[in-house]
């Protein structure tokens with residue numbers, strides 16, 4: 001018999017070693033959390049996963065499921081606690097997405113301050129793709145509005161490539177730390193920031209990345225709010241506008257699975273496909289940020305034929321292909337099929353290499369086909 | 376790779392040789408580091424103390440090009456101390472006696488002399504490798520890019536067979552392939568000796584089969600030329616018309632001056648690419664092809680997994696899918712090819728004609744891809760090869776090999792060894808990454824990485840411009856003084872035209888694979 005416990009009045013089984021949160025998830029009873037991260041050790045930082053266990057309030061992410069316990073996830077007292085926690089998180093930073101606008105008379109002033117700090121007139125770049133915002137809606141958390149916007153300091157947004165780290169929206173959940181240290185093992189974010197007080201020691205109280213950051217962007221993917229965002233995608237689109245297309249990274253031989261976020265036929269952002277093989281959601285700097293070369297103005301757009309003076313002129317496909325075919329025919333007629341040779345591309349799709357080898361073998365009748373197989 | 380990335384996180388021990396994984400295969404390295412964090416062991420053999428070394432229990436800083444001496448030395452200890460897997464050797468391999476005799480010549484003291492690693496450390500490493508089973512061995516171009524590349528590969532296979540680490544989960548011999556689809560291009564038969572699915576052109580049955588399925592006669596059964604031979608052919612006129620698809624040979628091949636001379640000698644050169652680059656300068660016709668994410672197809676990763684690549688954007692101008700271009704040329708020779716999408720090419724031809732890919736169809740790889748061999752439409756794919764010690768040719772063959780030095784070694788005039796590789800923020804000649812916003816900000820120019828000792832001896836400061844000279848050319852680059860690099864070594868990449876290491880590298884090739892010795896040539900450095 002599998003061990004079991006009571007979850008919202010129902011008996012559910014669990015696997016030894018599972019937390020209440022994991023066991024509940026397996027039983028299709030999701031418990032909200034902002035800091036829980038699969039594959040990393042639980043921290044209990046956000047406090048949102050609070051549940052009632054035998055009349056006691058515990059955090060579901062860090063409390064093991066146990067034989068005989070009775071867990072309730074949605075009692076009025078638990079919901080009230082969760083709301084309070086969500087409100088605290090909203091109050092802790094520049095959360096200006098208007099979820100909590102109502103009961104603070106000074107909202108307009110707050111909004112202006114935030115926009116000045118963002119250097120933009122738009123609402124938060126994470127709007128529509130934010131776990132905190134989702135929970136605030138789900139739990140109808142009103143109120144909020146920043147209590148301390150005049151006094152509170154945050155670490156500076158550094159002017160660095162690819163990533164904008166805006167600690168004014170950081171909820172100190174620690175997911176980026178887990179992503180950097182436990183998932184990617186780049187060890188670029190020091191733990192221990194949670195022990196510091198954000199009011200008296202803001203520079204130490206946030207997960208600021210060190211110089212050994214390798215810009216994998218795993219922390220962005222892990223950030224549940226708008227604290228870490230892709231510089232290139234910031235303010236470019238809202239998530240419901242994007243079509244999601246799964247594909248394979250064009251760089252190294254790991255073959256990571258990417259999710260392209262495509263807006264109007266253009267890739268606006270790339271994330272890892274969670275649970276996809278082989279990368280399980282992970283990407284490196286090239287896979288995550290190396291997509292926009294295809295939109296370069298320098299792309300070849302037209303067949304080109306060389307003039308006598310070494311410059312090139314535009315040609316139609318027919319003209320260019322006729323010329324290629326004739327020159328290859330000529331060489332084959334005069335010097336035999338082995339007088340032509342080709343090098344295929346180790347970057348392009350299989351179907352392209354197959355066609356090229358088929359062209360050389362079945363049409364030209366030579367095996368002079370190779371690619372840089374050994375480099 | 377005989378095994379899979381999915382096995383990394385549960386492996387017990389790794390032996391990584393000639394692979395700078397955190398930069399060249401970053402995501403693979405994350406799974407390896409995860410395993411180490413949860414207790415797996417790691418030995419790294421590499422001249423440089425690259426990042427992975429921080430995670431290793433033992434670093435074997437061998438001299439460039441001394442891999443076989445190290446591996447033979449390890450095997451010597453394993454045999455002498457009877458630490459090898461006798462059962463595996465007896466039941467699954469042949470020619471052990473030869474290996475034994477060969478290894479006999481490499482006592483640790485001799486291996487130490489060649490590799491520069493103390494004998495005790497070699498003994499220690501051998502004992503550690505024998506103490507855990509299985510050990511997963513990973514290598515990259517540090518093994519293959521030598522004049523003894525093929526022998527290096529055989530030598531790592533010998534070690535894994537001797538340890539009995541073949542044919543099981545979390546073991547095996549795992550070359551991480553450099554480019555996204557170098558595995559696929561091999562699988563597709565873009566090689567002079569095989570059709571798709573590794574069916575040999577010299578095999579009359581394969582010839583007959585492809586004549587039938589392609590509806591043609593007279594396929595050649597003579598193995599074709601490899602790239603370096605083609606390049607020679609441009610000069611001696613054995614090759615009259617040359618077709619380069621998507622390779623920037625003018626920057627990637629060793630000895631740029633020689634390569635450019637060869638390209639300039641081409642009577643007729645077609646280059647099919649997505650950008651103008653150093654190679655298109657020599658073209659007579661340039662054909663614009665689709666880039667990644669502009670048409671539908673597949674890539675095959677290092678672990679033999681065939682993954683879908685999907686269209687997200689329209690190609691610019693009137694550029695066309697590459698497969699379409701080849702089809703149009705065939706048409707001009709009177710060949711009407713039927714397939715007219717990536718899916719039709721794969722499902723109706725590649726997979727239909729290749730037993731190893733027969734079970735891989737587009738409708739089965741909508742989500743995760745499948746790993747070949749995958750022989751029928753119910754086959755789940757193969758995560759690791761040679762299960763239970765069954766090798767393709769029956770038994771695993773020990774092919775003992777002798778160490779040979781690099782083709783060019785240090786001398787009085789060129790006292791340092793130059794080794795080359797890749798850096799994290801760029802990819803090859805940067806035709807792609809150089810055009811991605813942000814990546815150039817992370818790494819904007821080439822450097823020559825040198826040791827603290829050499830820097831001090833020559834009075835070179837970090838970031839100072841220096842000259843690096845070889846018998847073939849010279850470049851001016853900034854020095855990057857780093858503890859990663861051992862004394863006597865210069866390390867560079869080939870991402871930038873300016874300061875490209877291939878102005879210096881030696882066009883000496885492995886006699887069988889014709890892989891160039893990018894990893895070793897003799898240079899000298901000078902202050903500006």
Ligand code: SF4
Pocket residue numbers: 094095096097098124125126127128130131132133169225226227
């Ligand atoms: S981080 Fe989330 S909750 Fe905060 S302002 Fe942005 S969208 Fe709203």
Ligand code: SF4
Pocket residue numbers: 176179180181184186187188189209210212213214215216217218219220
């Ligand atoms: S980008 Fe990668 S290395 Fe840098 S802080 Fe984020 S997770 Fe760490």
Ligand code: SF4
Pocket residue numbers: 249250251252253254255256279282283284285286287288400401402403
């Ligand atoms: S994301 Fe990085 S590790 Fe993954 S395939 Fe692309 S280049 Fe390789």
